[in-house]
Amino acid sequence: MPSDTSLPIVIGISSRALFRLEDENAIFEQEGVEAYRQHQLDAEESLLEPGSAFPLVQGLLNLNEAPSKPLVEVVIISHNSPELSLRIFRSIEDHGLDIRRAAFTSGASIGPFLEAFGVDLFLSRDAASVVEGLERGIASAHLYTPPEGFTPDEQQxxxxxxxxxxxxxxxxxxxxxxxxxxxxxxxxxxxxxxxxxxxxxxxxxxxxxxxxxxxxxxxxxxxxxxxxxxxxxxxxxxxxxxxxxxxxxxxxxxxxxxxxxxxxxxxxxxxxxxxxxxxxxxxxxxxxxxxxxxxxx
CATH class of the missing domain: 3.40.50.1000 (HAD superfamily/HAD-like)
Incomplete structure:
Protein backbone atom coordinates (compact mmCIF):
# COMPACT_ATOMS: atom_id res chain seq x y z
CA MET A 1 0.00 0.00 0.00
CA PRO A 2 1.47 3.41 -0.97
CA SER A 3 2.37 5.83 1.79
CA ASP A 4 -0.34 8.35 2.71
CA THR A 5 0.20 10.95 5.41
CA SER A 6 -2.79 13.14 4.59
CA LEU A 7 -5.09 14.15 7.42
CA PRO A 8 -7.48 13.47 9.00
CA ILE A 9 -6.38 10.09 10.25
CA VAL A 10 -9.46 7.87 10.27
CA ILE A 11 -9.88 5.35 13.06
CA GLY A 12 -12.47 2.64 12.69
CA ILE A 13 -13.61 1.06 15.93
CA SER A 14 -16.08 -1.61 16.91
CA SER A 15 -18.64 -0.80 19.59
CA ARG A 16 -17.14 -3.51 21.82
CA ALA A 17 -13.67 -1.96 21.54
CA LEU A 18 -14.98 1.50 22.44
CA PHE A 19 -17.30 0.41 25.26
CA ARG A 20 -17.40 -2.39 27.84
CA LEU A 21 -19.75 -4.98 26.38
CA GLU A 22 -18.28 -8.14 27.89
CA ASP A 23 -21.54 -9.16 29.60
CA GLU A 24 -23.54 -8.51 26.45
CA ASN A 25 -21.11 -10.52 24.33
CA ALA A 26 -21.33 -13.43 26.79
CA ILE A 27 -25.12 -13.43 26.35
CA PHE A 28 -24.68 -13.44 22.57
CA GLU A 29 -22.22 -16.35 22.65
CA GLN A 30 -24.05 -18.45 25.27
CA GLU A 31 -27.73 -17.71 24.62
CA GLY A 32 -27.89 -16.59 21.01
CA VAL A 33 -28.91 -13.62 18.90
CA GLU A 34 -32.48 -13.18 20.16
CA ALA A 35 -31.46 -13.20 23.85
CA TYR A 36 -28.74 -10.68 23.04
CA ARG A 37 -31.20 -8.47 21.13
CA GLN A 38 -33.70 -8.50 23.98
CA HIS A 39 -31.04 -7.71 26.56
CA GLN A 40 -29.83 -4.73 24.53
CA LEU A 41 -33.37 -3.42 24.11
CA ASP A 42 -34.07 -3.82 27.83
CA ALA A 43 -30.83 -1.98 28.67
CA GLU A 44 -31.28 0.73 26.07
CA GLU A 45 -31.42 3.53 28.65
CA SER A 46 -28.34 2.23 30.47
CA LEU A 47 -25.16 4.03 29.45
CA LEU A 48 -22.10 2.00 28.52
CA GLU A 49 -18.79 2.22 30.37
CA PRO A 50 -15.48 2.92 28.56
CA GLY A 51 -13.80 -0.04 26.85
CA SER A 52 -10.20 -0.83 25.87
CA ALA A 53 -9.86 1.77 23.12
CA PHE A 54 -11.81 4.54 24.86
CA PRO A 55 -8.78 6.37 26.35
CA LEU A 56 -7.03 6.46 22.96
CA VAL A 57 -10.15 7.57 21.08
CA GLN A 58 -11.01 10.25 23.63
CA GLY A 59 -7.46 11.58 23.66
CA LEU A 60 -7.12 11.72 19.87
CA LEU A 61 -10.51 13.38 19.38
CA ASN A 62 -9.47 16.04 21.88
CA LEU A 63 -6.75 17.08 19.42
CA ASN A 64 -9.44 18.47 17.12
CA GLU A 65 -9.68 22.20 17.69
CA ALA A 66 -11.46 23.17 14.47
CA PRO A 67 -14.58 21.00 13.96
CA SER A 68 -14.79 22.06 10.31
CA LYS A 69 -11.31 20.65 9.62
CA PRO A 70 -10.66 17.73 12.00
CA LEU A 71 -7.25 16.15 12.37
CA VAL A 72 -8.76 12.89 13.66
CA GLU A 73 -12.01 11.18 12.72
CA VAL A 74 -13.48 8.15 14.47
CA VAL A 75 -16.01 5.89 12.76
CA ILE A 76 -18.03 3.16 14.48
CA ILE A 77 -17.87 -0.08 12.46
CA SER A 78 -20.21 -2.54 14.16
CA HIS A 79 -21.73 -5.96 13.50
CA ASN A 80 -24.77 -4.81 15.50
CA SER A 81 -28.05 -4.14 13.74
CA PRO A 82 -29.30 -0.56 13.30
CA GLU A 83 -32.12 -1.42 15.73
CA LEU A 84 -29.59 -1.80 18.52
CA SER A 85 -27.60 1.35 17.75
CA LEU A 86 -29.48 3.70 20.10
CA ARG A 87 -27.63 2.65 23.24
CA ILE A 88 -24.29 3.11 21.51
CA PHE A 89 -25.16 6.55 20.14
CA ARG A 90 -26.54 7.66 23.50
CA SER A 91 -23.34 6.53 25.25
CA ILE A 92 -21.20 8.33 22.67
CA GLU A 93 -23.11 11.55 23.32
CA ASP A 94 -23.00 11.15 27.09
CA HIS A 95 -19.22 10.69 27.06
CA GLY A 96 -18.81 13.79 24.87
CA LEU A 97 -17.20 11.99 21.92
CA ASP A 98 -17.44 13.79 18.58
CA ILE A 99 -18.17 10.71 16.46
CA ARG A 100 -20.27 11.54 13.41
CA ARG A 101 -20.15 8.49 11.14
CA ALA A 102 -21.06 4.87 11.80
CA ALA A 103 -21.86 1.59 10.07
CA PHE A 104 -24.11 -1.10 11.56
CA THR A 105 -24.04 -4.21 9.36
CA SER A 106 -26.32 -6.73 11.15
CA GLY A 107 -23.55 -9.31 11.16
CA ALA A 108 -22.40 -8.81 7.56
CA SER A 109 -18.70 -8.59 6.72
CA ILE A 110 -17.18 -5.26 7.73
CA GLY A 111 -14.23 -5.37 5.30
CA PRO A 112 -15.82 -3.42 2.43
CA PHE A 113 -16.96 -0.70 4.82
CA LEU A 114 -13.48 -0.22 6.26
CA GLU A 115 -12.36 0.70 2.76
CA ALA A 116 -15.49 2.75 2.01
CA PHE A 117 -14.90 4.91 5.10
CA GLY A 118 -11.18 5.27 4.33
CA VAL A 119 -10.13 3.71 7.64
CA ASP A 120 -6.41 3.98 8.47
CA LEU A 121 -6.49 2.09 11.80
CA PHE A 122 -9.11 -0.47 12.84
CA LEU A 123 -9.56 -1.62 16.44
CA SER A 124 -11.89 -4.47 17.33
CA ARG A 125 -12.59 -7.18 19.91
CA ASP A 126 -13.48 -9.59 17.07
CA ALA A 127 -10.47 -11.54 15.78
CA ALA A 128 -12.01 -12.42 12.41
CA SER A 129 -12.78 -8.76 11.66
CA VAL A 130 -9.19 -7.81 12.48
CA VAL A 131 -7.85 -10.39 10.04
CA GLU A 132 -10.25 -9.07 7.44
CA GLY A 133 -8.87 -5.59 7.93
CA LEU A 134 -5.26 -6.74 7.69
CA GLU A 135 -6.01 -8.68 4.51
CA ARG A 136 -7.21 -5.41 2.98
CA GLY A 137 -3.98 -3.62 3.92
CA ILE A 138 -5.48 -1.72 6.86
CA ALA A 139 -3.57 -1.51 10.15
CA SER A 140 -5.78 -3.56 12.48
CA ALA A 141 -5.51 -4.91 16.02
CA HIS A 142 -7.48 -7.35 18.16
CA LEU A 143 -8.00 -5.68 21.53
CA TYR A 144 -7.93 -7.43 24.89
CA THR A 145 -10.33 -6.98 27.81
CA PRO A 146 -9.97 -3.49 29.33
CA PRO A 147 -7.57 -3.41 32.31
CA GLU A 148 -9.05 -2.56 35.67
CA GLY A 149 -8.11 0.78 37.16
CA PHE A 150 -6.26 2.13 34.14
CA THR A 151 -5.83 5.91 34.34
CA PRO A 152 -4.30 7.49 31.22
CA ASP A 153 -2.24 10.65 31.17
CA GLU A 154 -4.63 13.49 30.38
CA GLN A 155 -2.02 15.82 28.88
CA GLN A 156 -0.12 13.49 26.56
Missing amino acids: IRIAFDGDAVIFSAEAERIYQSQGLHAFTEHEREKAKEPLPEGPFANVLRKLGALRAQPNVGPARLSFALVTARSAQTHERVIRTLRQWGVTLDAAFFMGGSPKKHLLSAYKPHIFFDDQDVHCAPAAQITPAGRVPSIDV
Whole structure:
Protein backbone atom coordinates (compact mmCIF):
# COMPACT_ATOMS: atom_id res chain seq x y z
CA MET A 1 0.00 0.00 0.00
CA PRO A 2 1.47 3.41 -0.97
CA SER A 3 2.37 5.83 1.79
CA ASP A 4 -0.34 8.35 2.71
CA THR A 5 0.20 10.95 5.41
CA SER A 6 -2.79 13.14 4.59
CA LEU A 7 -5.09 14.15 7.42
CA PRO A 8 -7.48 13.47 9.00
CA ILE A 9 -6.38 10.09 10.25
CA VAL A 10 -9.46 7.87 10.27
CA ILE A 11 -9.88 5.35 13.06
CA GLY A 12 -12.47 2.64 12.69
CA ILE A 13 -13.61 1.06 15.93
CA SER A 14 -16.08 -1.61 16.91
CA SER A 15 -18.64 -0.80 19.59
CA ARG A 16 -17.14 -3.51 21.82
CA ALA A 17 -13.67 -1.96 21.54
CA LEU A 18 -14.98 1.50 22.44
CA PHE A 19 -17.30 0.41 25.26
CA ARG A 20 -17.40 -2.39 27.84
CA LEU A 21 -19.75 -4.98 26.38
CA GLU A 22 -18.28 -8.14 27.89
CA ASP A 23 -21.54 -9.16 29.60
CA GLU A 24 -23.54 -8.51 26.45
CA ASN A 25 -21.11 -10.52 24.33
CA ALA A 26 -21.33 -13.43 26.79
CA ILE A 27 -25.12 -13.43 26.35
CA PHE A 28 -24.68 -13.44 22.57
CA GLU A 29 -22.22 -16.35 22.65
CA GLN A 30 -24.05 -18.45 25.27
CA GLU A 31 -27.73 -17.71 24.62
CA GLY A 32 -27.89 -16.59 21.01
CA VAL A 33 -28.91 -13.62 18.90
CA GLU A 34 -32.48 -13.18 20.16
CA ALA A 35 -31.46 -13.20 23.85
CA TYR A 36 -28.74 -10.68 23.04
CA ARG A 37 -31.20 -8.47 21.13
CA GLN A 38 -33.70 -8.50 23.98
CA HIS A 39 -31.04 -7.71 26.56
CA GLN A 40 -29.83 -4.73 24.53
CA LEU A 41 -33.37 -3.42 24.11
CA ASP A 42 -34.07 -3.82 27.83
CA ALA A 43 -30.83 -1.98 28.67
CA GLU A 44 -31.28 0.73 26.07
CA GLU A 45 -31.42 3.53 28.65
CA SER A 46 -28.34 2.23 30.47
CA LEU A 47 -25.16 4.03 29.45
CA LEU A 48 -22.10 2.00 28.52
CA GLU A 49 -18.79 2.22 30.37
CA PRO A 50 -15.48 2.92 28.56
CA GLY A 51 -13.80 -0.04 26.85
CA SER A 52 -10.20 -0.83 25.87
CA ALA A 53 -9.86 1.77 23.12
CA PHE A 54 -11.81 4.54 24.86
CA PRO A 55 -8.78 6.37 26.35
CA LEU A 56 -7.03 6.46 22.96
CA VAL A 57 -10.15 7.57 21.08
CA GLN A 58 -11.01 10.25 23.63
CA GLY A 59 -7.46 11.58 23.66
CA LEU A 60 -7.12 11.72 19.87
CA LEU A 61 -10.51 13.38 19.38
CA ASN A 62 -9.47 16.04 21.88
CA LEU A 63 -6.75 17.08 19.42
CA ASN A 64 -9.44 18.47 17.12
CA GLU A 65 -9.68 22.20 17.69
CA ALA A 66 -11.46 23.17 14.47
CA PRO A 67 -14.58 21.00 13.96
CA SER A 68 -14.79 22.06 10.31
CA LYS A 69 -11.31 20.65 9.62
CA PRO A 70 -10.66 17.73 12.00
CA LEU A 71 -7.25 16.15 12.37
CA VAL A 72 -8.76 12.89 13.66
CA GLU A 73 -12.01 11.18 12.72
CA VAL A 74 -13.48 8.15 14.47
CA VAL A 75 -16.01 5.89 12.76
CA ILE A 76 -18.03 3.16 14.48
CA ILE A 77 -17.87 -0.08 12.46
CA SER A 78 -20.21 -2.54 14.16
CA HIS A 79 -21.73 -5.96 13.50
CA ASN A 80 -24.77 -4.81 15.50
CA SER A 81 -28.05 -4.14 13.74
CA PRO A 82 -29.30 -0.56 13.30
CA GLU A 83 -32.12 -1.42 15.73
CA LEU A 84 -29.59 -1.80 18.52
CA SER A 85 -27.60 1.35 17.75
CA LEU A 86 -29.48 3.70 20.10
CA ARG A 87 -27.63 2.65 23.24
CA ILE A 88 -24.29 3.11 21.51
CA PHE A 89 -25.16 6.55 20.14
CA ARG A 90 -26.54 7.66 23.50
CA SER A 91 -23.34 6.53 25.25
CA ILE A 92 -21.20 8.33 22.67
CA GLU A 93 -23.11 11.55 23.32
CA ASP A 94 -23.00 11.15 27.09
CA HIS A 95 -19.22 10.69 27.06
CA GLY A 96 -18.81 13.79 24.87
CA LEU A 97 -17.20 11.99 21.92
CA ASP A 98 -17.44 13.79 18.58
CA ILE A 99 -18.17 10.71 16.46
CA ARG A 100 -20.27 11.54 13.41
CA ARG A 101 -20.15 8.49 11.14
CA ALA A 102 -21.06 4.87 11.80
CA ALA A 103 -21.86 1.59 10.07
CA PHE A 104 -24.11 -1.10 11.56
CA THR A 105 -24.04 -4.21 9.36
CA SER A 106 -26.32 -6.73 11.15
CA GLY A 107 -23.55 -9.31 11.16
CA ALA A 108 -22.40 -8.81 7.56
CA SER A 109 -18.70 -8.59 6.72
CA ILE A 110 -17.18 -5.26 7.73
CA GLY A 111 -14.23 -5.37 5.30
CA PRO A 112 -15.82 -3.42 2.43
CA PHE A 113 -16.96 -0.70 4.82
CA LEU A 114 -13.48 -0.22 6.26
CA GLU A 115 -12.36 0.70 2.76
CA ALA A 116 -15.49 2.75 2.01
CA PHE A 117 -14.90 4.91 5.10
CA GLY A 118 -11.18 5.27 4.33
CA VAL A 119 -10.13 3.71 7.64
CA ASP A 120 -6.41 3.98 8.47
CA LEU A 121 -6.49 2.09 11.80
CA PHE A 122 -9.11 -0.47 12.84
CA LEU A 123 -9.56 -1.62 16.44
CA SER A 124 -11.89 -4.47 17.33
CA ARG A 125 -12.59 -7.18 19.91
CA ASP A 126 -13.48 -9.59 17.07
CA ALA A 127 -10.47 -11.54 15.78
CA ALA A 128 -12.01 -12.42 12.41
CA SER A 129 -12.78 -8.76 11.66
CA VAL A 130 -9.19 -7.81 12.48
CA VAL A 131 -7.85 -10.39 10.04
CA GLU A 132 -10.25 -9.07 7.44
CA GLY A 133 -8.87 -5.59 7.93
CA LEU A 134 -5.26 -6.74 7.69
CA GLU A 135 -6.01 -8.68 4.51
CA ARG A 136 -7.21 -5.41 2.98
CA GLY A 137 -3.98 -3.62 3.92
CA ILE A 138 -5.48 -1.72 6.86
CA ALA A 139 -3.57 -1.51 10.15
CA SER A 140 -5.78 -3.56 12.48
CA ALA A 141 -5.51 -4.91 16.02
CA HIS A 142 -7.48 -7.35 18.16
CA LEU A 143 -8.00 -5.68 21.53
CA TYR A 144 -7.93 -7.43 24.89
CA THR A 145 -10.33 -6.98 27.81
CA PRO A 146 -9.97 -3.49 29.33
CA PRO A 147 -7.57 -3.41 32.31
CA GLU A 148 -9.05 -2.56 35.67
CA GLY A 149 -8.11 0.78 37.16
CA PHE A 150 -6.26 2.13 34.14
CA THR A 151 -5.83 5.91 34.34
CA PRO A 152 -4.30 7.49 31.22
CA ASP A 153 -2.24 10.65 31.17
CA GLU A 154 -4.63 13.49 30.38
CA GLN A 155 -2.02 15.82 28.88
CA GLN A 156 -0.12 13.49 26.56
CA ILE A 157 -1.35 10.58 24.40
CA ARG A 158 1.19 7.75 24.48
CA ILE A 159 1.23 4.95 21.92
CA ALA A 160 3.67 2.04 22.16
CA PHE A 161 4.52 -0.20 19.21
CA ASP A 162 6.41 -3.44 18.84
CA GLY A 163 8.82 -3.43 15.90
CA ASP A 164 9.06 -6.66 13.92
CA ALA A 165 5.72 -7.84 12.44
CA VAL A 166 4.02 -4.59 13.52
CA ILE A 167 5.87 -1.48 12.30
CA PHE A 168 8.27 -3.57 10.24
CA SER A 169 7.58 -6.75 8.29
CA ALA A 170 7.99 -10.18 9.87
CA GLU A 171 11.01 -10.97 7.67
CA ALA A 172 13.65 -10.62 10.40
CA GLU A 173 11.47 -12.30 13.02
CA ARG A 174 11.05 -15.35 10.77
CA ILE A 175 14.82 -15.73 10.68
CA TYR A 176 14.90 -15.67 14.48
CA GLN A 177 12.10 -18.24 14.71
CA SER A 178 13.59 -20.61 12.14
CA GLN A 179 17.36 -20.19 12.64
CA GLY A 180 17.81 -18.84 16.16
CA LEU A 181 19.18 -15.76 17.89
CA HIS A 182 22.74 -15.94 16.50
CA ALA A 183 21.57 -16.13 12.88
CA PHE A 184 19.10 -13.30 13.49
CA THR A 185 21.78 -11.07 15.03
CA GLU A 186 24.23 -11.72 12.19
CA HIS A 187 21.53 -11.13 9.59
CA GLU A 188 20.58 -7.77 11.08
CA ARG A 189 24.19 -6.65 11.42
CA GLU A 190 24.90 -7.52 7.80
CA LYS A 191 21.84 -5.59 6.65
CA ALA A 192 22.20 -2.71 9.12
CA LYS A 193 22.19 -0.08 6.36
CA GLU A 194 19.36 -1.75 4.40
CA PRO A 195 15.91 -0.47 5.44
CA LEU A 196 13.55 -2.99 6.95
CA PRO A 197 10.47 -3.77 4.84
CA GLU A 198 7.27 -2.13 5.96
CA GLY A 199 4.90 -3.93 8.32
CA PRO A 200 1.12 -3.53 8.72
CA PHE A 201 1.46 -0.46 10.97
CA ALA A 202 4.15 1.40 9.01
CA ASN A 203 1.82 3.83 7.27
CA VAL A 204 -0.35 4.51 10.31
CA LEU A 205 2.83 5.39 12.23
CA ARG A 206 3.76 7.85 9.47
CA LYS A 207 0.25 9.30 9.57
CA LEU A 208 0.40 9.68 13.34
CA GLY A 209 3.72 11.44 12.79
CA ALA A 210 2.01 13.89 10.44
CA LEU A 211 -0.65 14.43 13.10
CA ARG A 212 1.98 15.16 15.72
CA ALA A 213 3.65 17.67 13.37
CA GLN A 214 0.57 19.90 13.44
CA PRO A 215 1.13 23.22 15.22
CA ASN A 216 -1.41 22.54 17.98
CA VAL A 217 -0.20 18.99 18.68
CA GLY A 218 3.54 18.31 18.94
CA PRO A 219 5.31 15.75 21.17
CA ALA A 220 3.91 17.36 24.30
CA ARG A 221 0.47 16.06 23.32
CA LEU A 222 1.30 12.94 21.25
CA SER A 223 4.18 10.59 22.05
CA PHE A 224 5.39 7.36 20.35
CA ALA A 225 7.60 4.62 21.74
CA LEU A 226 9.12 1.48 20.27
CA VAL A 227 9.07 -1.46 22.67
CA THR A 228 10.90 -4.29 20.96
CA ALA A 229 12.24 -7.67 21.99
CA ARG A 230 15.39 -6.88 19.99
CA SER A 231 18.61 -6.25 21.88
CA ALA A 232 20.88 -3.26 21.49
CA GLN A 233 23.06 -5.42 19.20
CA THR A 234 20.42 -5.17 16.47
CA HIS A 235 19.37 -1.54 16.95
CA GLU A 236 21.12 0.06 13.98
CA ARG A 237 18.86 -1.22 11.23
CA VAL A 238 15.78 -0.13 13.19
CA ILE A 239 17.03 3.43 13.73
CA ARG A 240 18.20 3.85 10.14
CA THR A 241 14.88 2.56 8.79
CA LEU A 242 12.82 4.99 10.86
CA ARG A 243 15.15 7.82 9.87
CA GLN A 244 14.65 7.02 6.19
CA TRP A 245 10.87 6.95 6.73
CA GLY A 246 11.04 10.38 8.37
CA VAL A 247 9.58 9.00 11.61
CA THR A 248 10.74 10.38 14.96
CA LEU A 249 10.24 8.35 18.12
CA ASP A 250 10.17 9.85 21.59
CA ALA A 251 11.48 6.66 23.19
CA ALA A 252 12.86 3.30 22.12
CA PHE A 253 13.21 0.34 24.47
CA PHE A 254 15.34 -2.62 23.35
CA MET A 255 14.31 -5.35 25.75
CA GLY A 256 16.72 -8.12 24.67
CA GLY A 257 14.01 -10.74 25.07
CA SER A 258 12.95 -9.63 28.56
CA PRO A 259 9.26 -9.28 29.46
CA LYS A 260 7.69 -5.98 28.42
CA LYS A 261 5.04 -5.65 31.13
CA HIS A 262 7.09 -3.72 33.70
CA LEU A 263 8.46 -1.33 31.09
CA LEU A 264 4.94 -0.62 29.88
CA SER A 265 3.85 -0.05 33.47
CA ALA A 266 6.44 2.72 33.65
CA TYR A 267 5.66 4.25 30.21
CA LYS A 268 1.85 4.04 30.70
CA PRO A 269 0.73 4.07 27.06
CA HIS A 270 -2.87 4.68 26.05
CA ILE A 271 -2.45 1.54 23.94
CA PHE A 272 0.27 -1.01 23.13
CA PHE A 273 0.47 -2.92 19.84
CA ASP A 274 2.35 -6.24 19.54
CA ASP A 275 2.07 -9.33 17.37
CA GLN A 276 2.53 -11.90 20.14
CA ASP A 277 0.11 -12.95 22.85
CA VAL A 278 3.05 -13.67 25.17
CA HIS A 279 3.61 -9.90 25.30
CA CYS A 280 0.05 -8.63 24.83
CA ALA A 281 -1.66 -10.74 27.50
CA PRO A 282 0.56 -9.58 30.42
CA ALA A 283 0.51 -6.00 29.12
CA ALA A 284 -3.30 -6.02 28.95
CA GLN A 285 -3.42 -6.45 32.72
CA ILE A 286 -2.08 -2.91 33.15
CA THR A 287 -2.70 -1.01 29.91
CA PRO A 288 -4.96 -1.31 26.84
CA ALA A 289 -3.33 -3.71 24.39
CA GLY A 290 -3.98 -4.88 20.86
CA ARG A 291 -2.55 -7.91 19.07
CA VAL A 292 -1.62 -7.63 15.40
CA PRO A 293 -2.01 -11.21 14.11
CA SER A 294 0.23 -12.38 11.30
CA ILE A 295 -1.45 -13.19 8.01
CA ASP A 296 -0.26 -14.81 4.80
CA VAL A 297 -0.70 -12.41 1.92
